[in-house]
Amino acid sequence: MTTAQVESGGAQSVDRALSLLTLIARWGGEEVPMTALTAQSGLSRPTVRRMLLALMRSGLVEQNPVSRNYALGPESYVVGLMAQRRFNLLDFAMDSLKDLAAESGDSSFVSMRRGAYSVCLHREEGSYPIRTQALQVGYRHPLGVGAGAMAILAAMPDEELAMMRQEITPLLAKGYDRYTPEVVDQSIAQCRQNGWALNPGLYLANSWAIGVAIKAPTGDVLGALSIAAIDSRMGEDRQKDLAKMLLREAAKIEAKLRRKLGYT
Structure with a gap:
């Protein structure tokens, strides 16, 4: 075996191990059974087990001795803390959230993408x-559920979006009856056309929201800003006004990220 072949095999093992770590992280701290990891990774059970043993030795993954399921280990927490010190979306968004709540009078939110889900990091109340x-x-919802989560989904490149649609379709079928494939397709198209997402009370009646995506300097979609209000405060003209506010603040956050990460 040549040196190049050895290096290629080693890189493949690293890729597989890290993909399994990401799959476990997507469960939001819950334990993950082996059957789920093999199904979602497409790898054989022996391969998954071998990769998991390596992750367990490093402390990134641990196994429940009773259930035999897997979860993030203590070293994952340490790595997460170190990453958070360098990059914390909430730190970058906090000023914008306060400005949005004060200017609109309604509740403003920042959410972060976590795999196939969007997780709400902060809610800033307005005066209304x-x-x-x-x-x-x-709160954690599949991508597409809510204005922020839809903005994240629609901002993905077409190839990534196609793969994500396959992943979220079964999730939406469990408890999100109004988010049919047709509704999701229409919402994505509308968001891409307007530059912002609208949730017209699909998740909770009378609760409407506008959302815009936040991107990293690399172009990757990190999360979203959104404003939510009761339906009577979401007429067409006000939707456009709120969208302008959100786009303005998202641009500010993205500028902060570029400066922090040395892209300017």
Whole structure:
């Protein structure tokens, strides 16, 4: 075996191990059974087990001795903390969230993409006394559910979007009845045309929202900003006004990211 072949095999093993780590992380801290990892990775059970053993030795993954399921290990937490010190979307977005809530009077949100899901990081309340309760900090929904999550989905390149659609379709079929493939297709097209996503009360009746994507300097979609309000405050003219506010603040956040990561 040549040196190039050895290096190629080693790189493939690293890629496989890291893909399994990502799959486990997508479960949001819950334990993952072996059957799910083999099904979602497309790898054989012996290969998955071999990769998991390597991750366990490094402390990135641990196995429950009773259930035999897998979860993120303590070293994953340490790595996450180190990454957060360099890059924390909430830190970059906090000023914008306050400005959006103050200017609109409604609740503003920042969400971050986590695999096939969008997770709400923060909710900033506006002054308007009647508030929608559809999204709270820590809530996790499949991409496409809600304005922010739809903005994330629609901002993906076509190839990535096609793969993500396959992943979220079964998720949406479980508890998100109004998010049919036809509705998702229409919402993506509308978002791409307008530059912002609209949730017309699909998840929770009378709770509407506008969302825009936030991208990294590399072009990768990181998360989204959104504003939610009751339906009576979401007429067409106001939708456009809110969208302008969100696009303005998303541009500010992206500029901060470029400066922080040395792209300017």
